[in-house]
Amino acid sequence: MGRLTEIAPGVLVATSTYAMTTSTVVVGSSGGCLLVDPAVTVADLAALAGELADRGLRPAAAWSTHPHWDHVLWSAALGGAPRYAAPAAVTLLATERGAMLEQLGQSAPGHDLELVGRMQALEGTAIPWDGPDARLIVHDGHAPGHGAVFLPDSGVLLAGDMCSDIEIPLLDTEEKDPLGDYRTGVERLASVPGVRQVVPGHGHIGDSGELRRRLGLDTAYLDAMSAGRPYQDPRLTADSPEWMRDMHESQVRYFQA
């Protein structure tokens, strides 16, 4: 786990060596902070809790951007703050809990399973907490109840598992309209005014130009897939992990069917 780095006033990001997964901390008032997607390994969470303590911070609220195992983790050392996710995400966490815990056990074993995925459904357009405005952009692209967070004071967009520089669009082909859902997500993110930095769930932080570049790449990928055209996404390379190459192949097959 890399150390927490301040990318904008009061916004800190740590990046795990596991799939370049990002964890974000937003500093609030009197030592409270908002913690988004703390991840990924047991050691990562221990390091994160230690760094927060060193900085005199404690989570006052937490948000999970979407109901996948690597975005719904927690440890006792992070305390008892309310943990929120979008309603559709909370529903999926309940119905898919068994499969999710199995994936977690294979990929990042050793977590306290009682704490995994214990979110409460949050209706509304902002995270209720005593700190900088944290607006929610909820859609069903990538996963049901995918909720990006925009911090208007600092211009930081926490994009969840979209807008990555190292991942192709990963569609939830279990849902009825994965393409439409993903396009809606891209449109919503593209229309957020005042983004100065984007923090993807996996990958590098980018500026506003980089956000536009990634959204363009995502759209080009979706256009090619839906038209059944062969397409070489620059983010899919010989160095890409096997699971992503497999996902790409299965998305090609999905649209050919």
Ligand SMILES: [Zn+2]
């Ligand atoms: Zn995901």
